Amino acid sequence: MNSDALLFAHDKVRDIQEQLLIKVDEAVQSGGNLLVHAPTGLGKTAAALGPCVKYAIDHNKVVFFLTSRHTQHQIAIDTLAKIKDKHKTTFNSVSIIGKKGLCLQPGVQKLYSNEFNEYCKKVREDKLCEFYERLKKKESLSSETKEALKELKTMNPVATNKTMDVCGKFGVCPYEVSTLLAKESKVIIGDYFYMFNPDIRNRFLKKIDKELEDVIIIVDEGHNIPNRVKDLFTARLTNIMVKRAISEAKKFKYEQTIHILQGMENILNRLADIRENEAYVKKENFINAINMIQDYHEIINDLSFIGDAIREEQKQSYIGSIANFLESWVGSDDGFTRIINKQFGSKEQVITLSYRCLDPSLATSPVIKEAHSVILMSGTLTPTAMYKELLGFDEAKEETYKSPFPEENRLNIIIPKTTTKYTSRNETQYREMGSILSKIVNTVPGNSAIFFPSYKLRDDVYKYFNDECRKTVFVERPSLTKDEKNDLLERFKKYKDDGAVLLGIISGSFGEGIDLPGDYLKAVMIVGLPLLKPDLESNALIEYYDKKFGKGWDYGYLYPAFNKTLQSAGRCIRSEKDKGVIVFLDERYTWNNYYRCFPTSWSIKTTLLYERMIKEFFDNHEN
Numbered sequence: 001m002n003s004d005a006l007l008f009a010h011d012k013v014r015d016i017q018e019q020l021l022i023k024v025d026e027a028v029q030s031g032g033n034l035l036v037h038a039p040t041g042l043g044k045t046a047a048a049l050g051p052c053v054k055y056a057i058d059h060n061k062v063v064f065f066l067t068s069r070h071t072q073h074q075i076a077i078d079t080l081a082k083i084k085d086k087h088k089t090t091f092n093s094v095s096i097i098g099k100k101g102l103c104l105q106p107g108v109q110k111l112y113s114n115e116f117n118e119y120c121k122k123v124r125e126d127k128l129c130e131f132y133e134r135l136k137k138k139e140s141l142s143s144e145t146k147e148a149l150k151e152l153k154t155m156n157p158v159a160t161n162k163t164m165d166v167c168g169k170f171g172v173c174p175y176e177v178s179t180l181l182a183k184e185s186k187v188i189i190g191d192y193f194y195m196f197n198p199d200i201r202n203r204f205l206k207k208i209d210k211e212l213e214d215v216i217i218i219v220d221e222g223h224n225i226p227n228r229v230k231d232l233f234t235a236r237l238t239n240i241m242v243k244r245a246i247s248e249a250k251k252f253k254y255e256q257t258i259h260i261l262q263g264m265e266n267i268l269n270r271l272a273d274i275r276e277n278e279a280y281v282k283k284e285n286f287i288n289a290i291n292m293i294q295d296y297h298e299i300i301n302d303l304s305f306i307g308d309a310i311r312e313e314q315k316q317s318y319i320g321s322i323a324n325f326l327e328s329w330v331g332s333d334d335g336f337t338r339i340i341n342k343q344f345g346s347k348e349q350v351i352t353l354s355y356r357c358l359d360p361s362l363a364t365s366p367v368i369k370e371a372h373s374v375i376l377m378s379g380t381l382t383p384t385a386m387y388k389e390l391l392g393f394d395e396a397k398e399e400t401y402k403s404p405f406p407e408e409n410r411l412n413i414i415i416p417k418t419t420t421k422y423t424s425r426n427e428t429q430y431r432e433m434g435s436i437l438s439k440i441v442n443t444v445p446g447n448s449a450i451f452f453p454s455y456k457l458r459d460d461v462y463k464y465f466n467d468e469c470r471k472t473v474f475v476e477r478p479s480l481t482k483d484e485k486n487d488l489l490e491r492f493k494k495y496k497d498d499g500a501v502l503l504g505i506i507s508g509s510f511g512e513g514i515d516l517p518g519d520y521l522k523a524v525m526i527v528g529l530p531l532l533k534p535d536l537e538s539n540a541l542i543e544y545y546d547k548k549f550g551k552g553w554d555y556g557y558l559y560p561a562f563n564k565t566l567q568s569a570g571r572c573i574r575s576e577k578d579k580g581v582i583v584f585l586d587e588r589y590t591w592n593n594y595y596r597c598f599p600t601s602w603s604i605k606t607t608l609l610y611e612r613m614i615k616e617f618f619d620n621h622e623n
Contacts, residue, residue: 033375034397037377043404049076052375115317160178182204304320328355361391382599447521449523485510
């Protein structure tokens with residue numbers, strides 16, 4: 001195969017990468033779909049973009065490269081630049097994030113997405129946004145917009161930070177300028193919601209004069225899609241929102257609205273008057289209770305109107321957000337569940353009424369059916385058949401590739417001792433975990449990372465671990481800012497010679513999405529399994545997937561949790577030169593029901609002689 005004919009970005013193509021290139025090309029040539037499990041380091045981005053860009057140029061299509069990580073935006077941008085340079089091809093491409101992230105108005109980053117959308121709509125309609133107003137002069141683009149576009153086109157491919165800088169200089173809206181660039185682009189790099197949120201998708205495609213059938217979609221880190229889409233279609237109402245809405249109504253003197261909101265607060269309190277911490281709620285019960293105050297749909301109209309009026313005075317409106325929830329609540333029951341939940345916070349009880357999406361295919365299936373091709377890829381897209389069913393692919397090829405890195409460079413160990421199973425947790429278990437983990441960290445000649453299912457378990461083990469660990473310890477904290485996260489990583493990396501250990505959370509800031517290449521990380525330990533404590537939502541999910549696929553336990557509970565452990569495990573080996581140890585500490589990993597979830601290509605050893613095995617591994621791999 002001539003990889004140059006498929007606009008491959010690099011000089012050399014690996015054997016496995018060549019196989020992926022061919023499969024992606026076959027998919028787009030036939031207008032088909034492809035699901036790809038390809039471990040880190042295979043070069044998925046280059047293998048997918050080349051053939052898709054080639055087809056888009058030849059057949060007047062547009063490629064959407066979708067990813068949830070801004071770091072992946074840059075990888076795609078760099079790959080496109082290499083394609084253009086190597087093959088001397090001419091095409092435009094642009095990186096675009098959410099509208100809020102591209103807004104120059106001060107203070108908008110503090111708004112929730114739905115609040116920002118309402119605010120943005122209102123200030124545009126009322127001609128109060130100077131950046132939007134400056135875009136055009138009468139019906140033509142303004143001189144400022146033309147100058148911004150001219151400057152950005154010289155930077156092609158265009159990164160988001162460059163768009164912000166240039167548009168800030170000329171005082172024009174970065175989002176609108178990005179859509180003007182997208183209209184002329186063959187590749188658009190963006191978040192998942194550009195295709196899987198129907199309102200955003202339809203508006204965006206209209207702006208760039210494209211139909212969905214003209215689109216080739218590459219979904220990076222595709223294992224994230226089910227949860228991202230479910231969250232996108234989930235709506236929540238809390239007693240905190242209602243209290244703030246009451247304060248808002250008092251501030252702006254909407255006296256009748258105060259009465260309605262106080263009645264709503266009473267309804268939430270009555271629904272939460274339950275023995276357990278959560279309960280299912282029927283759609284009609286909530287609607288009927290609201291109707292006792294005033295007609296349900298009249299309330300939606302009134303609160304929507306008032307919310308718009310308040311946004312003329314301030315950026316956000318809790319009253320408007322409540323109107324959005326009430327509108328969502330009347331939606332279908334199929335593929336959704338409705339739950340009232342109460343939790344005791346540090347200051348007050350928080351009551352949440354939620355309308356939760358269970359079925360991601362409600363959003364993804366229509367896109368998959370209409371788009372020219374969808375390429376879904378990830379390093380943990382296992383099993384591919386599950387994602388094919390969950391997302392609603394009627395027809396799709398499935399490909400699973402082995403790691404391109406030498407197997408002898410990685411030691412995978414299961415230590416069948418201790419467990420994080422809820423019913424078995426006690427101080428004896430925590431002490432044993434701390435002892436095993438400290439012995440491993442002390443043996444590893446360099447940096448290690450340990451990932452736990454929760455902060456609480458991490459803290460329970462830490463007190464014993466810290467007593468025996470001889471290395472410097474870095475501890476992840478909840479809600480780290482981006483700068484704090486980067487600072488912690490940089491300090492951690494400085495210990496690569498003497499060795500330090502990072503204690504993180506499997507679903508936290510460092511469990512997925514960080515790269516510590518080369519000598520910066522020599523070992524990763526996964527403590528236990530991040531299985532959710534069964535609650536009403538997980539029960540509803542299991543029941544729903546049982547009815548739809550006959551695989552409720554696997555699809556709704558086991559595989560999503562297991563894939564989180566594989567994501568964390570993947571922090572260790574990031575290139576063909578990396579050498580490291582991955583340890584799974586929990587006896588359940590040896591049970592067949594869990595062991596079967598490991599990729600079939602993995603070589604895994606079960607041992608209690610872990611210290612000797614790890615020492616021998618590093619002794620044999622000294623540079």
